[in-house]
Amino acid sequence: MLPVETVLDDIPALDLNQQEASRLKNGQKLLFIARPDVDRLYNAGIDLEEDATVLALYNGKPVALVTVAGAEISPIRVLNL
Numbered sequence: 001m002l003p004v005e006t007v008l009d010d011i012p013a014l015d016l017n018q019q020e021a022s023r024l025k026n027g028q029k030l031l032f033i034a035r036p037d038v039d040r041l042y043n044a045g046i047d048l049e050e051d052a053t054v055l056a057l058y059n060g061k062p063v064a065l066v067t068v069a070g071a072e073i074s075p076i077r078v079l080n081l
Contacts, residue, residue, distance in 0.1 A: 008055050008062070008065075011052075011053055011054060011055055012044050012045045012046050012052065012054045012055070013044060013054065013055045013056075013057050014040065014041065014044045014046065014054050014055070014056050014057065014066075014068075014073075015040070015044075015057050015058070016056055016057065016058045016063060017058075018058065020056075020058075021056070021058035021063045024056055024063055024064045024066065024073075024075050024078065025063060025064070025078055025080075027075055027078065028075075029072055029073060029074045029075075030072070030073040031071055031072055031073075032071045032072075032073060033071045037071075038071065041068065046068050048068070048070055048071065051067060051068065051069045052067070052068045053065060053066070053067055053068075053076065054066050054067075054068050054073075056073075056075075061081065062079045062081060063078070063079060064076070064077060064078045064079055065077045065079070
């Protein structure tokens with residue numbers, strides 16, 4: 001069986017810290033309004049002008065599929081792997 005990342009390799013991936021991953025796992029939204037957070041989005045190849053579906057990762061493991069709408073990140077599907 002192939003890892004989930006293999007199937008989702010065509011969408012951008014965003015690395016999260018432990019607190020961010022925990023909030024997403026609990027179904028909470030994240031706000032990336034601080035300059036370093038916005039830079040993380042740009043470095044991941046995410047355009048803030050358009051809504052995007054992104055794979056959220058923590059320590060290289062998938063946490064959730066999320067929607068990035070501007071500076072707001074909302075979980076679509078939390079992955080319990």
